[in-house]
Amino acid sequence: MSFSALLLLTALSVDDPLPAPDPAITAEALSHHLHFLASDELQGRGACTPESARTSAYLAKALERAGVAPAGDEGSYFQSVPLLYTEFADTPVLILGETTLDRYGEQFVVRFQGAPESVRGLTVVVVQEEADLPAEPDPKVALVVQSSRSKGLRWLEEAGQENGAGWGLILRVLPTREAGSPQGVPRPGISTPEGAAAPLPEMVTVYGEWAERLWDGEVETVALVCNGEQKLVPERNVVGLVRGAGTADRPELADEVIVLSAHFDHVGVAPGDPESGEDLIRNGADDDASGTAVLLELAEAFAAGDKPARTILFLFCAAEERGMLGTYYFADHPTVPLESIVCNLNLEMLGMPDPIMDGPGLPWLTGFERSNLGPEMVRHGLSVGEDRRPEMNFFQRSDNIVFVRKGIVGQTLSTGGANPNYHQVTDEVETMDFAHMHACALIAHGAARLLATGQITPKWNEGEPKLGR
Ligand SMILES: [Zn+2]
Numbered sequence: 001m002s003f004s005a006l007l008l009l010t011a012l013s014v015d016d017p018l019p020a021p022d023p024a025i026t027a028e029a030l031s032h033h034l035h036f037l038a039s040d041e042l043q044g045r046g047a048c049t050p051e052s053a054r055t056s057a058y059l060a061k062a063l064e065r066a067g068v069a070p071a072g073d074e075g076s077y078f079q080s081v082p083l084l085y086t087e088f089a090d091t092p093v094l095i096l097g098e099t100t101l102d103r104y105g106e107q108f109v110v111r112f113q114g115a116p117e118s119v120r121g122l123t124v125v126v127v128q129e130e131a132d133l134p135a136e137p138d139p140k141v142a143l144v145v146q147s148s149r150s151k152g153l154r155w156l157e158e159a160g161q162e163n164g165a166g167w168g169l170i171l172r173v174l175p176t177r178e179a180g181s182p183q184g185v186p187r188p189g190i191s192t193p194e195g196a197a198a199p200l201p202e203m204v205t206v207y208g209e210w211a212e213r214l215w216d217g218e219v220e221t222v223a224l225v226c227n228g229e230q231k232l233v234p235e236r237n238v239v240g241l242v243r244g245a246g247t248a249d250r251p252e253l254a255d256e257v258i259v260l261s262a263h264f265d266h267v268g269v270a271p272g273d274p275e276s277g278e279d280l281i282r283n284g285a286d287d288d289a290s291g292t293a294v295l296l297e298l299a300e301a302f303a304a305g306d307k308p309a310r311t312i313l314f315l316f317c318a319a320e321e322r323g324m325l326g327t328y329y330f331a332d333h334p335t336v337p338l339e340s341i342v343c344n345l346n347l348e349m350l351g352m353p354d355p356i357m358d359g360p361g362l363p364w365l366t367g368f369e370r371s372n373l374g375p376e377m378v379r380h381g382l383s384v385g386e387d388r389r390p391e392m393n394f395f396q397r398s399d400n401i402v403f404v405r406k407g408i409v410g411q412t413l414s415t416g417g418a419n420p421n422y423h424q425v426t427d428e429v430e431t432m433d434f435a436h437m438h439a440c441a442l443i444a445h446g447a448a449r450l451l452a453t454g455q456i457t458p459k460w461n462e463g464e465p466k467l468g469r
Contacts, residue, residue: 016058018065023304025297025445027438033062033293034351034437037264038285038429045284046268047190047319048085048233055264059238059296059316066300068240071313071335079237081318081329084230086112086189092226096210096219105271107207112189113163113200115230120223122168126215130155137166142222144214147172147205164201169224171204173211190322192329193232202226237326238264238316239335240299245307250454253309257340258451260298260312260444261327261399262291262347263320267423285429286419290351292316294441301445308452310342317399327399331406343373343451343458344403349416350440351432356388356417361439364388366412367395367404370464373411376456382446389417396467404465409458413444 019032036042036058043051060077063070072079094101094108101107122142127133133155134141143164145152152172156164164170202224206214213219246254266284274280283289299314313336318326334341353360364385368374377384387394394412395401403410415436421427450456 016054016061018058018062021065021300023301025301025438025441027434029297029300030293030437030441031432031434033296034285034289034432035429037289037292038283038427040281040283044268044282045264045266047265047322047325048083048188048235049268052235052265052318056236056238056316056318059264059292062296063238063240063299063314067303068242068299068314071239071241072237073335077238077240079239079330079333079335081235081237081326082193083233083235083319083322083325084191084193085233086116086191086228086230088116088188088226088228090227092116092224094204094206095223095225096214097221099210101206101210107210109205110224110226111203111205112191112226113203114191116189116202116226116228118223118225118227119168119202120225122222124171124214124217124219124222126217127152127155128215133159137161139166139168141167142169142171143167144171144173147174164203167201169201169204169222171206171214171222173215174205174207175209175211175215177207190319190325192325235318235326237318237330239330240314241336242299242302242308242312242314244309244311244452247309247454250309253454254311255340256310256342257336258310258312258448259315259341259344259403260295260347260448261315261317261344262295263288263317263324263326263399264292265317265319265321265326267321270425279425282423282425283428285427285432286349286351286416287422287427288320288348290349290432290437291347294347294350294437294444297441298445298448302448302452308449309454310452311336311340312448312452313341320399324399324402327402331402338406341403341408344400344408344410345373345444345447345451346398346400346410346412347444348398348412348414349419350414350444351437352415352419353433353436354415354417357385357415360433360436361443363413363415363440363443364417366398366400366414367465368411370395370461370466371409371411372459372461373409373456377447377450380446380450380455382443382450384413384443384447392417404467409460413440413447415440
């Protein structure tokens with residue numbers, strides 16, 4: 001869709017009703033927001049869709065009505081995030097030696113990192129061990145690496161070749177995956193214009209028998225044939241702010257900013273036949289309509305309450321599911337000075353109790369052991385747990401990591417570690433536990449208050465933030 005068409009749609013979008021204004025955080029208001037955000041009408045809130053624009057319009061209206069000041073572009077609640085949207089004219093084909101793999105989704109999938117471009121006649125180099133990685137990247141070579149992030153891709157990153165920069169193609173092999181159903185045409189790719197300016201190779205994941213043959217060095221040459229077009233589509237973050245007033249003995253706190261965040265996008269509609277009557281909408285009730293609803297309630301509570309000492313910025317992030325693109329854009333183009341941001345507390349998947357905890361209403365904080373944030377919350381009487389699944393690496397899997405990469409203490413409050421509906425069409429509002437979510441919202445509010453009053457000054461522990469595993 002063109003830029004002007006999207007703007008028009010936004011302007012014409014129906015005025016989606018908000019709950020009655022109430023500065024108190026209530027389960028009823030959380031439920032109202034969540035029922036709207038996770039409704040079928042919003043089609044799973046995929047980035048760069050009209051439904052995403054309708055979602056951000058709702059959030060902006062909620063902030064305005066709550067009396068939160070706009071903190072986006074030019075006095076508005078919106079920060080434009082230019083994204084490149086790639087559509088495919090036909091289904092990509094992978095040619096290994098003399099054999100053509102044409103069952104997309106079953107034999108292989110492609111993650112496009114830029115404009116779709118065919119590559120031919122590449123020589124295959126298998127990287128089984130870190131020492132196998134050639135020192136200099138070569139655009140005529142297709143690298144074969146394990147699909148595990150902790151191996152091949154990390155070695156590339158450590159060699160200064162993040163996402164395969166400089167190579168002709170990256171083939172990630174996953175022999176253990178059984179052949180699934182073909183997905184047909186790949187889903188549109190979404191990337192940043194900056195990403196397109198520094199072209200990266202396509203990232204292909206190969207499954208089953210051919211993954212094994214590649215890994216065993218049986219394939220000498222490879223080609224990827226694909227064809228499509230890219231256009232610039234605007235997305236937008238929603239940003240509001242409650243200005244701090246400092247305290248009598250610490251007036252400087254007013255210039256310090258706490259960023260509270262949650263991503264409002266989700267993964268949209270699943271591949272399949274829309275005529276079949278089958279439910280294809282991945283509603284994203286827990287991920288992350290729940291965090292978004294909690295953030296709205298926090299914004300309303302802070303706008304109505306006493307002036308905080310520190311300034312609080314509310315960031316509703318776009319396109320998290322496409323690689324945290326909205327948050328990266330915000331961090332690279334912050335609407336407050338980046339050096340004024342002292343902390344990011346991010347909210348992800350707070351809609352269902354986590355069975356690993358001792359009951360409902362008990363969130364955990366990613367990276368608990370890395371900073372004083374979690375321990376200080378606990379010291380002030382908040383039931384915030386440690387992340388009991390460090391092997392899942394949740395610390396790096398949500399928007400907080402964008403702030404961490406800028407040196408800012410950034411952590412995520414969540415109960416989402418074991419949701420069986422994760423990224424499925426079953427992540428529906430009916431699975432939400434609003435009493436649990438309400439309890440989590442009160443804890444998030446308590447934590448944000450400790451930050452806002454200046455009672456907690458976030459600090460990394462010695463040697464942190466260590467990234468990687
Ligand atoms: Zn999420």
